[in-house]
Amino acid sequence: MDRFTLERLNEARRQRQAAILVTNLASGVVRLVREDDAGLDRMIEPALAELLPDRFRSARSGLVRTADGDEFFLTVHVPPPRLVIIGAVHISQALAPMARIAGFDVTIIDPRTAFATPERFADVAVLAEWPEDVLKRAPLDAFTAVAALTHDPKIDDEPIRAALAAGCFYVGALGSRKTHAKRIERLQAAGVSPAATATIRAPIGLAIGAQSPAEIAVSVLAELVEALRKRGVVATELAS
Amino acid sequence: MTVEPPLQLDNADVLGIAEDWVRAGRSVALATVVETWGSAPRPVGSHLVIDGDCHFEGSVSGGCVEGAVIEEAIEVIGKGEPRLLEFGVADETAWRVGLSCGGRIRVYVEKVV
Numbered sequence: 001m002d003r004f005t006l007e008r009l010n011e012a013r014r015q016r017q018a019a020i021l022v023t024n025l026a027s028g029v030v031r032l033v034r035e036d037d038a039g040l041d042r043m044i045e046p047a048l049a050e051l052l053p054d055r056f057r058s059a060r061s062g063l064v065r066t067a068d069g070d071e072f073f074l075t076v077h078v079p080p081p082r083l084v085i086i087g088a089v090h091i092s093q094a095l096a097p098m099a100r101i102a103g104f105d106v107t108i109i110d111p112r113t114a115f116a117t118p119e120r121f122a123d124v125a126v127l128a129e130w131p132e133d134v135l136k137r138a139p140l141d142a143f144t145a146v147a148a149l150t151h152d153p154k155i156d157d158e159p160i161r162a163a164l165a166a167g168c169f170y171v172g173a174l175g176s177r178k179t180h181a182k183r184i185e186r187l188q189a190a191g192v193s194p195a196a197t198a199t200i201r202a203p204i205g206l207a208i209g210a211q212s213p214a215e216i217a218v219s220v221l222a223e224l225v226e227a228l229r230k231r232g233v234v235a236t237e238l239a240s
Numbered sequence: 241m242t243v244e245p246p247l248q249l250d251n252a253d254v255l256g257i258a259e260d261w262v263r264a265g266r267s268v269a270l271a272t273v274v275e276t277w278g279s280a281p282r283p284v285g286s287h288l289v290i291d292g293d294c295h296f297e298g299s300v301s302g303g304c305v306e307g308a309v310i311e312e313a314i315e316v317i318g319k320g321e322p323r324l325l326e327f328g329v330a331d332e333t334a335w336r337v338g339l340s341c342g343g344r345i346r347v348y349v350e351k352v353v
Contacts, residue, residue, distance in 0.1 A: 001270060001350055001351075001352050001353075002352070002353050003259070003262045003352055003353065006255065006258060006259050006262065006352055007259055009255060010255055010256055010259050013255070023272075023348065023350075025274065025322075025324055025348055028321070028322040028350055030350075060284075061284050061285030062284055062285075063274050063275050063284075073272065073274045073348060075272065075285055076285070
């Protein structure tokens with residue numbers, strides 16, 4: 001590998017961009033493919049290029065053999081997923097530890113200081129600030145999920161809008177269908193496209209008949225994992 | 241939430257170390273686990289970085305074949321050509337990592353030029 005490719009790979013990792021290093025094990029030739037690259041087909045032979053979307057989703061490195069018998073190693077680098085929970089509420093108390101176990105880097109944001117206390121959320125970053133202030137210094141990205149759980153438009157709407165703009169792989173919002181219909185009206189009035197608002201998961205969570213806050217947390221986490229592992233696929237389905 | 245996330249992760253940022261070493265003018269080889277069978281102690285994609293003076297960081301086998309990989313890496317640094325190595329992992333080692341059935345790994349070693 002040449003040092004410039006190594007530098008570009010580390011740069012992609014620092015920027016939280018997914019990237020795959022494609023190494024021809026016979027020739028030693030190395031190419032770097034970033035998920036945000038356009039014109040993938042020009043860089044990589046089609047037989048290899050068609051394997052890459054699945055690799056980006058599964059984040060699994062591995063060896064592939066082409067029909068010609070050449071061996072390529074795909075080193076897959078995908079940033080660690082983050083979950084930003086808006087609302088230090090009862091569901092969040094269950095969702096935060098569950099999501100941490102599942103491998104998400106969890107942050108809870110709630111400007112209501114009575115809710116956002118370290119006592120209620122052991123071992124999780126809890127920020128008693130307005131979401132827009134936090135997101136200014138720590139912007140959202142494609143490998144971040146946002147779950148808005150306060151029911152309060154003053155707190156939830158802006159991070160939902162920001163999450164849609166940033167292309168977060170998951171944007172979920174708590175609330176009934178009626179509440180959500182009003183939310184969509186507000187977001188569209190603020191300039192968010194119908195295509196974007198259609199990707200919001202609401203009512204939040206998979207339909208497993210969840211009742212208690214902990215059960216709702218399970219349904220949200222399952223939906224999160226699905227969104228992460230089917231990135232792109234699910235988005236296309238939702239849009240169609 | 242941190243604005244500048246630390247580099248990842250499982251590999252204790254071996255690739256970051258490799259870049260630092262190259263910048264410092266050291267000769268560097270990178271070893272990568274490309275295939276495993278059975279109870280290999282480190283997963284596919286694991287890295288070991290080696291410099292011309294036998295310094296190393298990371299792991300391709302949890303310790304049992306690192307010595308051999310480092311020897312090969314020194315030769316790769318000297319000659320510049322990549323190599324594909326194959327190792328059987330002894331049962332004793334497999335026991336130590338909690339598995340009893342042994343395993344095999346293939347390791348690709350390349351010079352960072």
